[in-house]
Each structure stands twice: as C-alpha cells, then as structure tokens.
Amino acid sequence: MDDNVLYRTMGLVRIVSMEPEGRAVLEYEAGMHMCHSGGVVQGGFVTGWIDAAMAHAAIARHGDDVTPLTLELKVSFFAPVRPGRVFAEGWVERAGRRTTFYEGCLKDAEGTVLAKASTTFMLADRARVEASARAAIGG
Secondary structure, three states, X not given: OXXXXXXXXXXXXXXXXXXXXXXXXXXXXXXXXXEEHHHEEOXXXXXXXXXHHHHHHHHHHHOOOEXXXXXXXXXXXXOOOOOEEEEEEEEEEEEOOOEEEEEEXXXXXXXXXXXXXXXXXXXEEHHHHHHHHHHHXXX
C-alpha cells in the first residue's frame, strides 16, 4: 500500500484482493474518531469503504488505465458499524464498454453484512482525469 493520505484517513489496513474477473476486498480499521454519538461509525465512512471496494473491483477488471467515476450510488444500512476491523467487498454485476454496474457490501470480522451498495460507474481514461485534476489546481 502506498503512503496515500486518503487511504490513511479512511483507515485502510490493506487491499486483501483484486481479482481480474471484477472482485475486490479491502480491509479497514474503524476507529472511534470516525464515530458519532453512541460509538456508531458515521455513514460517510461506510459509504466510502464500499465505494472504494467497488472501484477497486472495476480497476481489477478493466485495468489501471481507467478511473471509475461514480454516476450513481445507493447504500442501504442494515446494522450499526462499530469500531474495529471491517471488510468492504465489491464485484461486477454487469460491465459495458464505458458504463458499468457494480455491487458491494461491508462486513464485520464475523462476516455479518452491515451495509450493501450498488453503483453505476463511467470508465474514464485515467491519464485524462489526472491531467484535468492537475490543471484544476494549477499544477
């Protein structure tokens, strides 16, 4: 894992797997600093974890030269997420040439599904996305 600030902020422990058929599993450490009242992890972290797993699954399937841009994202929360280890999984549901559909879930260390999500990605050329980002910040 590189020294990525986003990875650290989100509590990424490791990328468990990225499979070429379009599956990925990421392991996170949910900390108290991510919680709101009652020690429940804020939903934005949960959403981000699953979104990242689905994006990694898309990159595993379509290659490092694409950036999956989220067009739509739906998340259903089944149970409170508490501090500790969690695993985000993502998998391809249907892949088109530029528009793809992925699903994902978040599980606790015992394998209980805490949340599920679905997304529609537009696959963009990574070099163009990065060039646009550099231009936007004056770099």
